[in-house]
Amino acid sequence: MDAADLDAARLPDTYPIPRTCPLDPPPEYRLLRAERPMARVRLDFDDSEVWLVTRYADARAILGDPRFSSDFSTPGFPARLTSSPPxxxxxxxxxxxxxxxxxxxxxxxxxxxxxxxxxxxxxRIADTLVGDMAARTPPVDLVQALALPLPSMVITELLGVPYEDRDYFHETTKVIGDQGVDPARRIQVRNDLKAYLDKLVAVKEAEPADDVLSRLGARREEAGVSRDEVVGIATLLMVAGYETIANQIGAGTAALLENPDRLAELRADPARLPAAVEEIIRHQTVIDYGLRRAATEDVEVGGQVIRAGEGVVVVVASANRDEAVFACPDALDFDRARHDHFSFGYGIHQCMGQILARVQLEIAWSTLFGRIPGLRLAVPVDQVPFRSDMFVYGVHELPVTW
Ligand code: HEM
Incomplete structure (x- = not known):
């Protein structure tokens, strides 16, 4: 058996593929990109087979093609991970x-x-959170101190949740984001949140204020959108804009602390922050489970015909490390010429919160490293409890000291 055969024998046939290093995607992605960029794999959750897409060019072709559906009810959609339809x-x-x-x-x-x-x-929110953190005796868990409360508070600000309800709201989001909580309880809390948002939308329609929910309420009839749909949009904002940011702060801070030269570059020249944020978003692709689609017609991608009714999983974490697009893709490099990564997706579903995400991350890191310049991990990185049990990759806890 020569080296190529050996490599081919190592090509995985199930998905997801476990990581071997916490800050890098599984090494098998590199092999797949080289040897079998459109791979037939079995999904762990229902034993169905899908096309696993690992190259940048193919990811772009699929995410930009209206013949690939995002609808759970499309035949072939890899959907069983969620028990109830959206x-x-x-x-x-x-x-x-x-x-x-x-x-x-x-x-x-x-x-x-x-x-x-x-x-x-x-x-203001970041100043308070980081100020409270700096006043404590380290080690401190950065996830509880900053990564989780920041996006939760930003969403209450965005939606216009009244101040007196914000504690309830933060507790609720914490339960939804906590993988340790019993799933039945999380579903219950999610339903409670929906009921709460339902009431809030009604209040905003009756007494509009200067916030997103009031404006959606005011414009919805003309746009042919029901109140239930506005409640659904509010819930989507919560779900899409909370764990993603929290884990991007967690995994991104870990990556920065593990790359002291890059961190020093950033400290020496804070004007590089936007480039640093963009590169961390590429390098630590928190949307870990590939984006799911189903073909509604026969489509040829990367020399492979995908038949109508077949599911695909587009692994943006692999596309973001594609050596055909990003030179030395595993390096964290703030000077990259290309920033067109797929961490926010691509095509008609591209993330609507990306401007807000970048601003939150810029503020989180500039405040954190500005206020606590000696920040470092309190344990070796291989002892940090990383989470790979969900769609979003990140950290359960990030113990830091200074
Ligand atoms: C680092 C943080 C974030 C990451 C990595 C991220 C990533 C993504 C990705 C990959 C998609 C596309 C999903 C697909 O094509 O199936 C998406 C969609 C979306 N995101 Fe984000 N997101 C982040 C933060 C946010 C925030 C802060 C908000 C809003 C508060 C938000 C709101 C949305 C919405 C509404 C969609 C659906 C867009 C559509 O279907 O047309 N996201 N996000």
């Missing part, structure tokens, strides 16, 4: 025209102007 308003799991109608209603709310208007509030 409710009204959950447009991340819809195709046009419903996707277009709902996305369009939300679009102006997350644009640059609105996000910049939120910046002072986000900075």
């Amino acid at each position: 409710g009204p308003g959950t447009f991340i799991r819809m195709d046009p025209p419903d996707h277009t109608r709902l996305r369009r209603l939300l679009l102006p709310e997350l644009n640059r102007r609105h996000v910049e208007a939120l910046r002072p509030a986000i900075q």
